Amino acid sequence: MLRFIIRRLLQAVPTLLVLSILVFAWLRLLPGGPAGALLGDKATPQKLADLNHLLGLDQPIFIQYFKFLGRVVTGNFGSSLISGDSVLAEVGRSFPATIELSFFALVLAIAFGIPLGYVAARFHGRLLDNATVLTTLIGVAVPVFFFGVLLKYVFAQKLGILPPSGRQDVTIDATHITGFFTLDGLLTGEFDAFWDAVKHLILPAIALASIPFAVIVRITRASVLDVQQEDFVRTAESKGLTTPVIRRRHILRNALLPVSTTIGLQTGLLLAGAVLTEKVFNIPGLGYLLAQGIERRDYPRLQGLLLLAALVYVLVNLLVDISYAIIDPRVRVR
Amino acid sequence: MLPQRVARLRRLALIGLVGALAVAMSACASERGSGGGANDTFVFGAAGAPKNFDPIFNDDGESFRPARQMFDTLVTYKPGTTQLVGDLATAWTPSPDGKTWTFTLRQGVKFHDGTPFNAAAVCFNFDRWYNMKGAAAQSQMIYYGDVFEGFAKNEGDATGDPVYKSCQAKDDYTAVLNLNKAKGAFPDAFGLTSLSISSPDALKKYNADNVTQSGDSFTYPEYANDHPTGTGPYKFESYDKTNKTITLVRNDDYWGDKAKTAKLIFKIIEDENARKQELAAGTIDGYDFPSPADYASLKDAGNQVLIRPAFNILYLGINQKNNPKLGDVRVRKAIEYAINKDQLAKNKLPSGAYAQTQFLPNNVPGYTDAVEKHSYDPSQAKTLLQQAGATGLTLNFYVPTEVTRPYMPNPVDIGGAIADDLKAVGINVNIVQEPWNGGYKDDVQKAGKQDIHLLGWTGDYADAGNFVGTFFGRQKAEFGFNDPTVFTALSNADAQVTPEAKKAAYEQASVAISQYVPAVPLTSSPPAIVVKSTIHNLIPTPLTDERFYTVTKG
Numbered sequence: 001m002l003r004f005i006i007r008r009l010l011q012a013v014p015t016l017l018v019l020s021i022l023v024f025a026w027l028r029l030l031p032g033g034p035a036g037a038l039l040g041d042k043a044t045p046q047k048l049a050d051l052n053h054l055l056g057l058d059q060p061i062f063i064q065y066f067k068f069l070g071r072v073v074t075g076n077f078g079s080s081l082i083s084g085d086s087v088l089a090e091v092g093r094s095f096p097a098t099i100e101l102s103f104f105a106l107v108l109a110i111a112f113g114i115p116l117g118y119v120a121a122r123f124h125g126r127l128l129d130n131a132t133v134l135t136t137l138i139g140v141a142v143p144v145f146f147f148g149v150l151l152k153y154v155f156a157q158k159l160g161i162l163p164p165s166g167r168q169d170v171t172i173d174a175t176h177i178t179g180f181f182t183l184d185g186l187l188t189g190e191f192d193a194f195w196d197a198v199k200h201l202i203l204p205a206i207a208l209a210s211i212p213f214a215v216i217v218r219i220t221r222a223s224v225l226d227v228q229q230e231d232f233v234r235t236a237e238s239k240g241l242t243t244p245v246i247r248r249r250h251i252l253r254n255a256l257l258p259v260s261t262t263i264g265l266q267t268g269l270l271l272a273g274a275v276l277t278e279k280v281f282n283i284p285g286l287g288y289l290l291a292q293g294i295e296r297r298d299y300p301r302l303q304g305l306l307l308l309a310a311l312v313y314v315l316v317n318l319l320v321d322i323s324y325a326i327i328d329p330r331v332r333v334r
Numbered sequence: 335m336l337p338q339r340v341a342r343l344r345r346l347a348l349i350g351l352v353g354a355l356a357v358a359m360s361a362c363a364s365e366r367g368s369g370g371g372a373n374d375t376f377v378f379g380a381a382g383a384p385k386n387f388d389p390i391f392n393d394d395g396e397s398f399r400p401a402r403q404m405f406d407t408l409v410t411y412k413p414g415t416t417q418l419v420g421d422l423a424t425a426w427t428p429s430p431d432g433k434t435w436t437f438t439l440r441q442g443v444k445f446h447d448g449t450p451f452n453a454a455a456v457c458f459n460f461d462r463w464y465n466m467k468g469a470a471a472q473s474q475m476i477y478y479g480d481v482f483e484g485f486a487k488n489e490g491d492a493t494g495d496p497v498y499k500s501c502q503a504k505d506d507y508t509a510v511l512n513l514n515k516a517k518g519a520f521p522d523a524f525g526l527t528s529l530s531i532s533s534p535d536a537l538k539k540y541n542a543d544n545v546t547q548s549g550d551s552f553t554y555p556e557y558a559n560d561h562p563t564g565t566g567p568y569k570f571e572s573y574d575k576t577n578k579t580i581t582l583v584r585n586d587d588y589w590g591d592k593a594k595t596a597k598l599i600f601k602i603i604e605d606e607n608a609r610k611q612e613l614a615a616g617t618i619d620g621y622d623f624p625s626p627a628d629y630a631s632l633k634d635a636g637n638q639v640l641i642r643p644a645f646n647i648l649y650l651g652i653n654q655k656n657n658p659k660l661g662d663v664r665v666r667k668a669i670e671y672a673i674n675k676d677q678l679a680k681n682k683l684p685s686g687a688y689a690q691t692q693f694l695p696n697n698v699p700g701y702t703d704a705v706e707k708h709s710y711d712p713s714q715a716k717t718l719l720q721q722a723g724a725t726g727l728t729l730n731f732y733v734p735t736e737v738t739r740p741y742m743p744n745p746v747d748i749g750g751a752i753a754d755d756l757k758a759v760g761i762n763v764n765i766v767q768e769p770w771n772g773g774y775k776d777d778v779q780k781a782g783k784q785d786i787h788l789l790g791w792t793g794d795y796a797d798a799g800n801f802v803g804t805f806f807g808r809q810k811a812e813f814g815f816n817d818p819t820v821f822t823a824l825s826n827a828d829a830q831v832t833p834e835a836k837k838a839a840y841e842q843a844s845v846a847i848s849q850y851v852p853a854v855p856l857t858s859s860p861p862a863i864v865v866k867s868t869i870h871n872l873i874p875t876p877l878t879d880e881r882f883y884t885v886t887k888g
Contacts, residue, residue: 045779045780045810045811045812046493047473047476048775048776048779048780049780050473051473054469054470054473054547055547055551071548076548078548078551079548079551079552079553080551081551081552082383082385083383083385083575084385084386084552084553084554084558084559085575086553093575093576094576096576097576152611153611156611156614156615157611157614157615160614160615160616163615163617164608164611164612164614164615164617165603165608165611165612166577166578166601166603166612166617167576167577168577169617170377170577170579170581170599170601170617171375171377171597171599176574176576176577179576181576181577279605280608281608282578282603282604282605282608284575284576284577284578292604295736300551
């Protein structure tokens with residue numbers, strides 16, 4: 001087993017190396033550079049050239065790359081040119097915002113998706129079912145950012161019942177401990193701050209939840225329709241079990257197996273959707289860092305973020321492989 | 335059996351989690367301060383995050399805005415004007431040769447850390463800037479480099495001889511600044527936010543000069559990030575990057591009128607539409623540079639759109655290097671004659687914008703009616719093109735995208751209108767659009783790839799050299815010309831010491847430039863600032879350097 005893990009870890013090294021080369025080269029192929037963005041309106045050609053020299057951006061790209069690699073190996077991802085903070089600190093700071101948003105979105109998608117999917121299946125072919133299918137079709141088809149802007153326009157701008165953007169009202173003066181604002185509100189007993197953070201999460205969470213919600217509804221519906229035709233349901237009926245018991249124990253439970261797999265897959269996609277949602281709702285999470293970094297050509301931040309994301313992805317895959325290996329020993333020898 | 339065990343484990347884990355949460359809750363008492371009431375807090379929507387809070391290491395408006403509330407400068411500009419008035423200095427006198435400036439300082443002023451402001455503190459700041467070590471630190475001192483040209487030892491991009499020589503604290507409240515040469519930018523440049531006076535104690539305590547560069551990034555010291563210490567009406571409290579807010583609190587020991595609101599909060603909202611929505615939702619009290627297209631709807635919603643006097647220039651750059659025809663002054667004049675600037679100002683720029691005849695706003699000394707004017711005249715443009723043998727001329731016109739500047743709210747629109755005008759007189763225009771941060775400035779200013787291009791400038795202080803000197807003071811790839819007449823006229827103007835002589839010399843330079851047409855001055859436009867109807871006493875200023883301590887709410 002240990003040999004298998006070591007072998008897989010060693011295999012991950014070239015993957016990461018290739019990824020680092022791709023990220024590095026891609027950034028430098030983008031037109032423009034950080035010097036122009038850093039110096040702003042007062043940039044002169046001389047200043048641009050000097051700053052490029054100072055940052056080592058005028059050196060051959062492979063020399064820049066090896067220097068970068070040398071720093072990364074020692075755990076130094078550099079500092080953001082925009083904020084001046086180390087990239088790791090930025091990631092640590094922004095991580096809670098993204099996780100909090102994604103978590104709320106997922107809860108919304110599950111809490112409303114599964115019951116709706118189930119009800120649609122129960123009323124298969126009737127108005128409610130058709131309406132649900134149509135709604136979910138729209139949910140999948142409408143881009144997240146457009147839906148976000150629409151929600152903001154209606155609920156924040158026109159009706160004024162929810163805040164349009166940000167994570168918390170700036171005048172609230174809340175205490176932050178973990179960076180998860182809702183959790184912080186509970187931990188410190190500042191319930192007004194907690195409620196305010198929740199209010200700020202509602203619109204972005206709805207926007208972000210739109211796609212996973214639609215997917216969950218459709219999978220649940222299809223799965224329930226499938227399961228209720230199964231032999232064991234008929235057996236249960238013939239045994240004289242009551243309908244609620246059959247629905248809960250035999251249909252829903254079995255129908256939820258493919259749904260849970262889908263939820264797992266959607267969680268990964270949620271993080272990608274968070275990039276757009278954070279931009280629309282001005283939430284300083286990882287997606288926001290990424291978008292701003294691209295706009296301003298913040299090489300250190302982008303390199304760090306993309307490589308860390310790649311690292312996490314590779315590690316997660318590795319864990320999955322290892323878990324397969326534990327479950328099915330045949331994998332190890334393949 | 336197995337599911338039951340799993341369920342039991344889950345229950346146990348849940349109980350453990352709740353227990354841990356309860357312990358954590360008991361340990362985390364609320365640390366929140368008392369805070370001001372809603373009417374005691376002014377919340378302003380900033381368009382970007384500041385780089386840091388040490389004014390000397392900054393050069394952009396978003397970094398300067400909070401700094402301006404916390405720091406004072408020796409001189410400043412009367413609110414709403416570009417007229418120089420005293421700030422930390424009550425009087426300032428140059429020697430006849432312009433090489434010595436004597437400042438009489440305000441008494442009874444204290445820094446936020448309680449240390450006294452005096453001549454020694456002023457000299458400490460000037461000496462600090464001059465003696466700054468390290469290429470990283472020097473490269474971040476953009477304005478210092480521009481004004482003072484060099485350091486005790488040049489390590490960064492400054493290559494010039496230093497203008498600064500020494501500073502003496504003659505007595506507690508008299509500081510004497512000795513320069514190696516006179517410079518036309520003074521005394522106005524002493525009011526630059528970059529040259530704000532910091533507490534020497536805080537600078538030393540928080541290691542203020544320690545800007546470091548590792549690989550392709552910079553890190554700033556504790557002073558710049560967490561402990562900016564000036565003498566201004568507000569003090570630094572916090573910069574919460576997780577919620578993108580900068581909080582300043584009233585300085586109760588301020589030497590002037592105390593701030594009217596106890597708190598001043600900057601909420602960073604990069605997206606302009608989001609700022610507008612936040613204003614509508616009432617979560618911010620105002621924001622800067624609303625899009626001219628929104629003025630009407632903002633006013634309809636009951637907000638105040640405060641228009642500043644115009645203090646910028648939008649120009650159509652002409653690069654003489656790539657196309658030999660552009661070396662002919664008749665062709666350059668033809669381009670100017672072809673453009674309907676009045677129409678441009680009226681249709682594409684905010685109300686209050688006006689067509690330009692020269693490269694200075696009309697409130698800067700040096701602006702003159704004596705310049706050679708090339709007002710809209712398509713037939714004259716055609717004649718000149720014919721005379722120069724340039725009919726059927728084709729030009730690559732570089733236009734920036736993904737950018738809004740006070741002098742060009744929508745460059746693509748403006749570029750389109752100009753291209754139409756040029757086509758109307760027979761010039762073929764090939765528009766090349768490039769993102770502002772995606773190579774536009776590199777291509778236009780450094781590589782000079784264009785034949786003509788759109789660019790502009792917002793002034794830093796009311797000195798003509800800050801405008802025309804910046805554009806045409808020396809040979810640049812952007813314009814690709816080498817004309818000693820223009821260069822000499824400008825360096826001569828910059829060397830004048832008395833305001834009268836300076837004004838006359840810049841008027842002469844403006845005339846020389848208008849005859850040479852190195853570029854086409856297009857418009858000057860007034861950027862606005864928008865606040866809710868409940869906000870009072872915010873005085874919009876042409877330099878876009880508003881100080882918010884006068885603002886009241888309610």
